[in-house]
Amino acid sequence: MMAGVLLIPYNDALRLGDGYNSFLQVPCINNAISIPPEAVARRQSGNGGNGSQQVVEYSSQFVENISDFTKIMNISAASTIKNGGDVVVGHSGTLDEAKFVEGDLKAIVSVNVINQTTELVESPAFEPLEEVRDSREFLQIYGDCYVSGFIEGGEFTGFLSANFPDGSAKVEVENAIKSIVQSAAAQGKVSLPSSISALSKIDNTITVAWSGGGQIKDPREEWTLDSVFQAAANFPSRVTKCPQRTYAILTPYSSNQSFVKWAAKKNIKVPHFEAAKVEANKLLDMYMEYKNHVKRVQAALAETWSYSKSDAKDALEVSIQALLEARTKIKAEMRKIAQIVDKLNDEPEQAEEIARRARITPPGVWSARLPILKSS
Numbered sequence: 475m476m477a478g479v480l481l482i483p484y485n486d487a488l489r490l491g492d493g494y495n496s497f498l499q500v501p502c503i504n505n506a507i508s509i510p511p512e513a514v515a516r517r518q519s520g521n522g523g524n525g526s527q528q529v530v531e532y533s534s535q536f537v538e539n540i541s542d543f544t545k546i547m548n549i550s551a552a553s554t555i556k557n558g559g560d561v562v563v564g565h566s567g568t569l570d571e572a573k574f575v576e577g578d579l580k581a582i583v584s585v586n587v588i589n590q591t592t593e594l595v596e597s598p599a600f601e602p603l604e605e606v607r608d609s610r611e612f613l614q615i616y617g618d619c620y621v622s623g624f625i626e627g628g629e630f631t632g633f634l635s636a637n638f639p640d641g642s643a644k645v646e647v648e649n650a651i652k653s654i655v656q657s658a659a660a661q662g663k664v665s666l667p668s669s670i671s672a673l674s675k676i677d678n679t680i681t682v683a684w685s686g687g688g689q690i691k692d693p694r695e696e697w698t699l700d701s702v703f704q705a706a707a708n709f710p711s712r713v714t715k716c717p718q719r720t721y722a723i724l725t726p727y728s729s730n731q732s733f734v735k736w737a738a739k740k741n742i743k744v745p746h747f748e749a750a751k752v753e754a755n756k757l758l759d760m761y762m763e764y765k766n767h768v769k770r771v772q773a774a775l776a777e778t779w780s781y782s783k784s785d786a787k788d789a790l791e792v793s794i795q796a797l798l799e800a801r802t803k804i805k806a807e808m809r810k811i812a813q814i815v816d817k818l819n820d821e822p823e824q825a826e827e828i829a830r831r832a833r834i835t836p837p838g839v840w841s842a843r844l845p846i847l848k849s850s
Contacts, residue, residue: 480619480724481548484685488621488722490514491598495617496724497747497754497819499550502617507598507730515595519588519627528627529588530710534651537580540571540762541755546582547631547683548721551751551758552815559758559765569633573679575766577635579644581651585630585706587686587713593623593723600733602740609743610820616727618744623723628686628713632702636678654703684709686718749825750818756829761811763837764804767844771801774845781845792845800844810834 480496488494491509493502519529537543544551544561554561561569574580606612634651638644680697682705684690690705690712691697727733727744737743774781775797783789790796810832817828 479622480726481625481721482550482724483548484624484719484722488624490592490594490621490623492621493616494619494621494724495613495819496619497550497552497750497822498556498815499553500617503603503615505601506616506620507600507733509594509598513594513596513598515593517591517593519590527589528710528714531586532706533582533584533586534654535582535584536648537582539755539759540569540574541758543569543574543580543582543633544758545755546584551754552819555754555758555761555812555815559762569681570635570679571762572766572769573635575762576637577679578638579634579636579647581634581636581648583632583634583651583654583702583706585628585709587627587629587710587717588625589627589713589717591623591625591723594725597729597731600727600730600736602736606740606742609741609745612742613745613819618747619724619726620730621722622725624719625721625723626686626717626719628684628709628717629720630684630687630690630706630709631682632697632706633681633683634678634699634702635681685720686716687712688716745822747822750822753818753825753829754815757811757814760834760837761808763841764808764811767804767837767840768801768808770844771797771804773847775801780848782848784842784844784846786842788843790843790845797845800840804840807835807837 482494482496482499487501489504491507492504493506494500495502518527535542535546537546540561541551544554547561549561559571561571603615606615636644636647638647678699680699680702682697682702684705687709690709691701695701727737774792775794778792778794778797781792783792790800811834814828814832814834818825821828
């Protein structure tokens with residue numbers, strides 16, 4: 475792939491040559507560029523070992539924030555905020571963000587398999603609309619990139635969120651996960667060492683997402699730590715039989731020769747979203763904390779008798795009126811964040827200034843004020 479391209483999760487609405495807004499991860503105009511059939515090339519992956527025409531990569535990562543997770547999954551922080559904080563992952567639905575926020579350890583174990591890549595072998599012709607008058611209008615119609623290829627194969631991601639009441643087993647669990655994944659990378663398969671027992675002793679929540687490979691588990695069975703690692707071990711062979719497009723490749727318009735010539739004549743400038751994405755990641759983490767606060771307030775509203783005031787000086791009263799007022803104020807902060815995302819999209823070159831002017835109450839201020847569930 476060319477340097478400077480971006481990857482986004484594939485969906486069936488994506489077509490070669492279509493315009494795309496990489497910040498909000500939304501499609502724009504169809505046929506932003508003209509692609510003759512001879513400009514498209516399909517390349518098989520090199521020999522992945524053992525005669526397999528696959529490239530297989532195993533990895534494990536430990537994350538702290540929800541934005542770390544979305545970056546690894548190539549999911550836009552801005553689009554997640556605009557979607558109400560729902561993190562859609564593969565075919566498994568959405569990530570349980572409440573469990574994520576509360577987890578002491580958050581680990582991602584992934585298997586990425588590439589069978590084939592579809593790419594453009596030459597710079598195609600840009601298709602201009604003469605009615606485009608300025609750079610802002612261009613962004614609204616064309617986005618900042620166009621779809622220039624697809625990656626076919628499969629991707630498996632197991633997400634583990636774990637809690638440690640005394641904290642004693644956390645290092646043991648981290649080492650167990652690293653050992654399993656390092657063994658997979660070295661041997662091309664997943665081995666389950668005796669240290670897997672450490673993983674089975676903890677309070678954990680498992681979310682699994684995959685593209686390609688078909689049905690990798692009996693849908694009637696719950697995911698367990700053992701079944702996650704076994705599915706990861708079998709995943710490359712399943713992808714051989716049932717590959718799927720996993721990612722679309724985006725190319726910035728600034729890398730297209732015919733666009734550059736047209737834009738120079740029209741004084742059109744394509745925005746760069748790097749700084750805006752940094753700010754959006756920070757906003758996403760705040761947004762998700764607030765979303766978790768709303769759930770805590772909802773739980774207290776449902777059973778006020780099960781909650782008591784916190785020790786904070788400005789602790790909320792455990793009353794219907796106080797909780798309803800708190801929920802209104804928290805949701806107002808969430809709306810502010812969504813509005814800032816819109817501003818970042820419209821004026822990404824002003825990202826740092828927009829963030830500086832934002833008047834968002836830190837979510838931690840509310841954390842201390844919310845009622846506490848009484849011990850049973």
